[in-house]
Amino acid sequence: MPLPQSSPSAGDLDPFFTFDYRPIDEPDAAAGDRRPTTYWDVERGDRGPEPRPEWVVVDAGAVDTELGVLKTGKEADVFLLERAAELTGETALMAAKRYRDSHHSSFHRSTVYTEGRGVRRSRDQRALAKGTAYGREVASGMWARAEWQALCTAWSAGVAVPYPVSVQGTELLLEFLGTPDGVAAPRLAQARPEPDLLEHCWQQVREIVLGLAGLGWAHGDLSPYNLLLHEEVVVAIDLPQVVDVVANPFGTQLLHRDCAVVAAWFAGRGYAADGEALFAEAVTEAL
Secondary structure (H helix, E strand, C coil): CCCCCCCCCCCCCCCCCEEEEEECCCCCHHHCCEEECCHHHCCHHHECCCCCCCCCCCCCCCEEEEEEEEEECCCEEEEEEEEECCCCCCEEEEEEEEECCCCCCCCCCCCCCCCCCCCCCHHHHHHHHHCCHHHHHHHHHHHHHHHHHHHHHHHHCCCCCCCEEEEECCEEEEECCECCCCCECCEHHHCCCCHHHHHHHHHHHHHHHHHHHHCCEECCCCCCCCEEEECCEEEECCCCCCEECCCCCCHHHHHHHHHHHHHHHHHHCCCCCCHHHHHHHHHHHHC
């Protein structure tokens, strides 16, 4: 089975993957733009890992207000949410990533990524194998759950990823990376860092790759399109397809591709990044 196509090169914009913040002028409660906080509606295991960052609003009386669209993608959309507690005055911006159901998704991830994964219930496994409507719904929930688990594990291990606030069904609430007025941090592909910052960014990308490898993983689709540059800090996003380098028969190939793609981007901007050397380090970490 061939590997799936990786993210587009830095010079090609993916029409299905865009940051396009569109504010809602007057949030309408009747239209569902406001809701009570969901933080305490989920089980403990579906709330983010400890130590919880101070910015997370946990007031049970808080209200979530949807402010606009941050990003559209092939299988999920990301919205900007404000969680505000009236009594304490606490507020926090979050990114709400919502995986689409089978009727609205325009992308189905390659089974290359799911080798070695499974589901508990035999009914779900049969539905997945047959590709039924119910099976596609199961798959959507699986991707949300897979990303949640990957983010929790990576964040706890010190890998630079957004803090995962909570998961409920196919919705992930995540740390928002951007300015206080809701402007999202740019993707690395959109950045034009000066030479000193470029070198600093490469070292951070190395740490991300090696940090994931230390968990036995490859990102699986690493590129400058799913690395954000927030206040000179590189942060990895979009982790539902992380693969076990050992358990997945394509694991080392995907790890090699991750290293090659990011190194090529840096090389194209004048920094002599060595993807092969990074791959060799990462394989040692993973194995």
